[in-house]
Amino acid sequence: MDLTLKIWRQKNADDKGQLVDYKVTDISEHMSFLEMMDVLNEQLINKGDEPVAFDHDCREGICGMCSMYINGEAHGPDKGITTCQLHMRSFKDGDTIYIEPFRATAFPVIKDLVVDRTSFDRIQQSGGYISVNTSGNTQDANAIPISKIAADKAMDAATCIGCGACVATCKNSSAMLFVGAKVSQYALLPQGQVEATERVLSMVQQMDDEGFGNCTNTGACEVECPKGISLENIARMNREFLKASIS
């Protein structure tokens, strides 16, 4: 198929940036979206132009590196996948495809489609852990039974890949699904209880300081999340936060 691509090009963080039109031809429907981008880049390099910079790594939907806002949606039109899992069969011959970086004040553009998501790391650093040293003398893994339901729910929350689609898709650039998922994972496990109060307070504080917006419960994040993280996690974070604030 032949396609017109409208791709955001921006030299660096200080550059203003603009959408630039490109044509690609003979794209196979079996290609992944990123392979289509590879084809475009090969074409640009051979013409002596600079290829489009985009983040990607594992190309199997788990590292969370790939981003891109494709035709108005994070990770493109299909649900429950990352951009690397999107295939060209989701498009038609002659389509025009808008390809933009994830947008949020807390995710500044580094170059073209590459954005800086280290704000997520800083939120995790503010409390997204359990303080346990590596000793070899930690109590036995089966010492505290954990109900299967709690363990499964914790796993569902922990499945977040930190890609930032929730922020990119949220009209408020809110990071509450991301933070809610992490807070929930620990809140659901007995090991996470000791630091629960401090954790939720400082993670929320850091989230606010990073300049993420507020949640207005549109639910867009849950729909666009490649891993289907539930809004329940935001509610749980809200509860944990209230509990922590009044205690």
Added chain:
Amino acid sequence: MSGFISSSIARKVAMALSALFLIFFLIIHLAVNITSIFSETLFNDLSHFMGTNPLVQFALQPVLIFGVVFHFVMGFILELKNKKATVVKYAKDNGAANSTWTSRNMIYSGLVILAFIVLHFVDFWIPELNVKYVHGDMSGMLEGTQNFRYFEELQHKFVNPARVAAYVVSFVLLGLHLAHGFQSAFQSMGFNNKYTKTVKTLGKAYSIAIPAGFIIVAVFHFLNH
């Protein structure tokens, strides 16, 4: 504590609490209004009680005003903060793919409701204050009669089709605002569990029934004055 007040979650919760208070108020308001359809006397009696009872006037009314003002002011503050979080817009953004129009446009439905409240105040509340506290007429009687004035005034307001149309439009938007806001308030306060489905259904029913009730009252009086 100052950290708590300025935190995003506390503000959400405050929005939710004020919303729930207003949701409750709407039920009372509609309950009074609806009586005007079938009993002029009952409507007049209730209106007079509400308008002259000191507890309602000097305790509940200020709380209500505060609730309304707070909900709006906090709504604007959050909207501004959220705008700051999203400075650069997408060239193409397909919001419909993942969320409802109403959930994305609470600020606009809210603004229409605000405009309506201004109109409502001009229509009823300011004249009411004028009569009662400027002129000192606490009787609630039509001038020169022994009849309550409330029902007459109500009917009078719904003569103008333009005003009725404005009411209808405003209440439709209120309905949309509530369609998202009702369940959203519960979610903000951390309520998301097996009863959430029920809350959502309740929210939908409420967001249709309450605005519809107000619209029926307005249209009824427009047709029957």
Added chain:
Amino acid sequence: MTTLNSRIPKGPIKDKWTTYKDKIDLVNPANKRNIDIIVVGTGLAGGSAAASLAELGYNVKAFAYQDSPRRAHSIAAQGGINAAKNYQGDGDSTYRLFYDTVKGGDYRSREANVHRLAEVSGNIIDQCVAQGVPFARDYGGLLDNRSFGGVLVSRTFYAKGQTGQQLLLGAYSAMNRQIARGKIEMYNRHEMLDVVLVDGKARGIIARNMITGEIQRHSAHAVVIASGGYGNVYFLSTNAMGSNVTAGWKIHKKGAFFANPCYTQIHPTCIPRSGDYQSKLTLMSESLRNDGRIWVPAKIEDAKAIQQGKLKPTEIAEADRDYYLERRYPAFGNLVPRDVASRAAKERCDAGYGVNATGEAVYLDFAAAIDRYGKEQAKIHGITNASADKIYELGQAVVEAKYGNLFQMYEKIVDENPYKTPMMIYPATHYTMGGVWVDYNLMTTIPGCYCIGEANFSDHGANRLGASALMQGLADGYFVLPYTIGDYLSDDIRTGKIPTDSPEFEEAEKSVTELINFFVSNKGKHSVDFYHKKLGKIMWDKVGMSRNEKGLKEAMAEIKALREDFWKNVNVPGAANEMNTELEKAVRVADFLELGELFAKDALDRNESCGGHFREESVELDGEQEGEAKRNDKDFAYVSAWEYKGEPGDAVLHKEELEFNDIELKQRSYK
């Protein structure tokens, strides 16, 4: 000539590690504050090491080429992690895990290291649970286990199909805690481009900031390389796009020996390549082989028709199908080990029986399983005279419950319904057992330079068992390196900060800058990928699943020629002082082009078939095992450690003889 000293402690194997830990030198807490350690790579090994070293009090600088440590490719591991916990009471023990790993590695790993790995395996699970890793649990609230290929016990712990992700996030959280405390300085989007040796010891690295292009000097008292495997030398592999050998190769060029590069694991159940644009391959869990039957058409004309899209697999009669694994290996059938299954698929495809347009795919068919389960279910539910449709429906439900997520993943990628038509699979490079040579302390032949995780060679011999990679990465990082590194660093307590203005740093930075400047100013004819794909093709065709002397010699010559062409004609657009993804690739491919040649040289030297390494010259000539891989313990029971001598082809071989005192060497048989 250096003689390799593996520093294996004396004594009985089960006491070696304990006794050793009791006796090695330690650094006291106050002195740890004065010691800096650089960790390159933040996957399971690097991340866990960085966190543990920082907890101990060392100042750690950690480097990752991704934008966050959480994205390292350890995250993609699906199946699970082994540990000899014996929670199932099925007779597991440290010894059994040790034995299985050595045997699975086809007797080419170092006994002492493997035993230590088995010893600490239990601690890993305890540690991860304490960190909040949500492992799967049973209804009683205790940890659940599954069993994995080739072993007789259930010892694999798992978190859905995302065990690697959860373990990595656990290590990442431990790192975050230390970053918040200021004990780890995290350098995201930084790539190590050289190691700096001062007085023969590793004292720092040169790194490039991948956003600004700035070339930086970082000094430390020790350098830990945890940069993962080099499977991307094949261009197509299940590795991440950015996975590379650069860190390992740079230290090799400065004196670290590179061991057993030819030991590569080719995983049999990957989704086949669909065209030349293919950028990477996706693995599907091996568990599919429990129920799927592997076949190709028996008639060459049917195969041709399928390749041209004129015939569908479901139209081929049962009698015209060749279930080649069941035919060749009646005892194990479709469940033969990874290397055997992979080679058999290649053999059929090379003979022209491949089943997709590229001719590189075989069928994995669930029709028989669906039918079998369907009939079973019909019986259970007391349905007599069930229609074929009903049986299919019942059977499909069972298969869906077992493999639903994998079928869904397959359908997303290939756009075919695997319930209705057989899946297509083909082997792909998955893991590299070879790597930088290390001693018992995990130190390379450069003093003060350590290598851990997949990047080193130590624990898996010639073949890695399923669910053992995660175990090794975390064992190295959490429980081995933090002890052994102290032994070396105890000599450094009075050294003080290592200055970065020494001539050694000057020289290293200059050579890196020259390399970068060369690439951006070369303006050649071909893109980096052009060369990488060519290299991949040579490697796959001649140094792939099946190797012979002629092919390996050709490969060495071709790679050398390709490398020379690369240095003349590579085209890297853009500038040095900005984010430049092509430049990043160029630096990595330059190293792959050298590694590839050494890889072939090593494969040429090892004229035996063992584990993932199959030499056509070394097969059983007669008897029941005719045509199967033949290991040669008499001549090849050694680790090949290669010393760099200016050109990969000139590398000098050092042998570390492997001694098996606790395990008897046996030939594998799957007939």
